[in-house]
Amino acid sequence: MLYYLFDFLDKLDFPGAGMFRYVSFRSATALVLSLLISTIIGRRIINKLQKLQIGDTVRNLGLEGQLSKVGTPTMGGIIIIIAILIPTLFCARLDNIYIILMLITTVWLGSLGFLDDYIKVFKKDKEGLHGKFKIIAQIGLGLIVGLTLYLSPDVIIRENIEFRNENNVIEKVSYNAEGVKSTQTTIPFVKNNNLDYESFVSFLGDYAEPAAWILFVIVVIFIVTAVSNGANLTDGLDGLAAGSSAIIGVTLGILAYVSGHIEFASYLNIMFIPGSQELVIFAATFIGATVGFLWYNAFPAQVFMGDTGSLTLGGIIGVFAVVIHKELLLPILCGVFFVESVSVMVQVCYFKFTKKKYGEGRRIFKMTPLHHHFQKAGNAGIAAKLQKPINPVPESKIVVRFWIVGILLAVLTLATLKMR
Numbered sequence: 001m002l003y004y005l006f007d008f009l010d011k012l013d014f015p016g017a018g019m020f021r022y023v024s025f026r027s028a029t030a031l032v033l034s035l036l037i038s039t040i041i042g043r044r045i046i047n048k049l050q051k052l053q054i055g056d057t058v059r060n061l062g063l064e065g066q067l068s069k070v071g072t073p074t075m076g077g078i079i080i081i082i083a084i085l086i087p088t089l090f091c092a093r094l095d096n097i098y099i100i101l102m103l104i105t106t107v108w109l110g111s112l113g114f115l116d117d118y119i120k121v122f123k124k125d126k127e128g129l130h131g132k133f134k135i136i137a138q139i140g141l142g143l144i145v146g147l148t149l150y151l152s153p154d155v156i157i158r159e160n161i162e163f164r165n166e167n168n169v170i171e172k173v174s175y176n177a178e179g180v181k182s183t184q185t186t187i188p189f190v191k192n193n194n195l196d197y198e199s200f201v202s203f204l205g206d207y208a209e210p211a212a213w214i215l216f217v218i219v220v221i222f223i224v225t226a227v228s229n230g231a232n233l234t235d236g237l238d239g240l241a242a243g244s245s246a247i248i249g250v251t252l253g254i255l256a257y258v259s260g261h262i263e264f265a266s267y268l269n270i271m272f273i274p275g276s277q278e279l280v281i282f283a284a285t286f287i288g289a290t291v292g293f294l295w296y297n298a299f300p301a302q303v304f305m306g307d308t309g310s311l312t313l314g315g316i317i318g319v320f321a322v323v324i325h326k327e328l329l330l331p332i333l334c335g336v337f338f339v340e341s342v343s344v345m346v347q348v349c350y351f352k353f354t355k356k357k358y359g360e361g362r363r364i365f366k367m368t369p370l371h372h373h374f375q376k377a378g379n380a381g382i383a384a385k386l387q388k389p390i391n392p393v394p395e396s397k398i399v400v401r402f403w404i405v406g407i408l409l410a411v412l413t414l415a416t417l418k419m420r
Helices: 002-011 017-021 023-051 077-091 097-122 131-151 197-234 240-259 262-268 276-297 306-323 327-333 335-358 395-415
Strands: 160-164 170-175 184-186 194-196
Touching: 002 017, 002 077, 017 023, 023 077, 023 276, 077 097, 077 276, 077 306, 097 131, 097 276, 097 306, 131 197, 131 306, 170 262, 184 327, 194 197, 197 240, 197 306, 197 327, 197 335, 240 262, 240 276, 240 306, 240 327, 240 395, 276 306, 306 327, 327 335, 327 395, 335 395
Parallel strands: none
Antiparallel strands: 160 170, 184 194
16 A cells, blocks of 8 residues: 555655665565564464463373463464565555465465364364365365466566577576466476476367366465465474474565566576566565564464464465465475475374284374474373484474574575576
8 A cells, every 4th residue: 555655655756755666675664564563463462362361272292391381372373464464555566466366365364274273262172173174265265376377467477588509508598578378387406497287288289278277276276285284284383383484485585586577587597477576575574474473482482373373374385486486396495394294194194004004003203293203201191102202302492493494495495596
């Protein structure tokens, strides 16, 4: 909204109004505003949650410090959502299709997570919203995003074209004069870093193009579901999901900026996506909201984000990567989420297999998701009866080490743009 106000003032030659035309200035403004909202309003929301006695219930698994978390306010994801929505509405261009999709994603998954937490807290049903309804909602969002990217005339790319000399060395990279709709995406570690989904269905001949978009929509649904659930599983230690998401948010903001800036895109030899630079503002609010939330969520946590926050963060990351055509970088960038999810699947499969084969289920990890495997055992509980972790360490140290891994993965993700 402020963009349109300052644009009007700039036409009237109001001093300084032209600054709001720059994405960098609006991103900085959004970041600061998001941080202020999450820290200032966050305290009031936490107090309100405590007054309503919206506390988290914790199963006694025998992990260090676990029982001290009982009663800590949950549903704190409301803080993150507010801190994302308000600065975005104020600082971003609301006619940008990518911003519209990100706002829809935030509200959609925020509502889904809120409903899940509401059932857990107020209905006293520890299972929350039934899993099939979560999946249906996530599929619904995937369809909205995928079909919008297919149908909207504003969603276009300009493919990077290489010009090589006689020694097969790239001399320059240029772009088509006009943008086109495309199912291409960026793939890491290869020279020709554009992968077109249409290549998988080229055998269909004249039907290859529509089939490619169908495949693309299916991929979008899978990514939204996988990343949102991965973030949800990662949210098990104080500050782990919020800090990891902030690191990912910084990386996505950089990718959006270089993808929407033709000179940087040319230097990196990646596709140019007109309009994607506006997503830097959304990334700034995302970073500000998660870092501000850490003010209260860092060890020892004064509030938990609950599914209201974790599902929203994961969904935002997934959709953001899709709209800037960098979804195939997610296994690297979201490596922490990926490993957490895989650890659960491996544990469950191995337990069922050994139970069927030996009559008694066995475990690979002490406990999953993976971050629990490294925790110190506390009082007597389930953990005390299982095998010991490799090197048991305090919760706060586990979180910081996971953050360090996340930073390394973020750097590797950015490096893949030149590592070919």
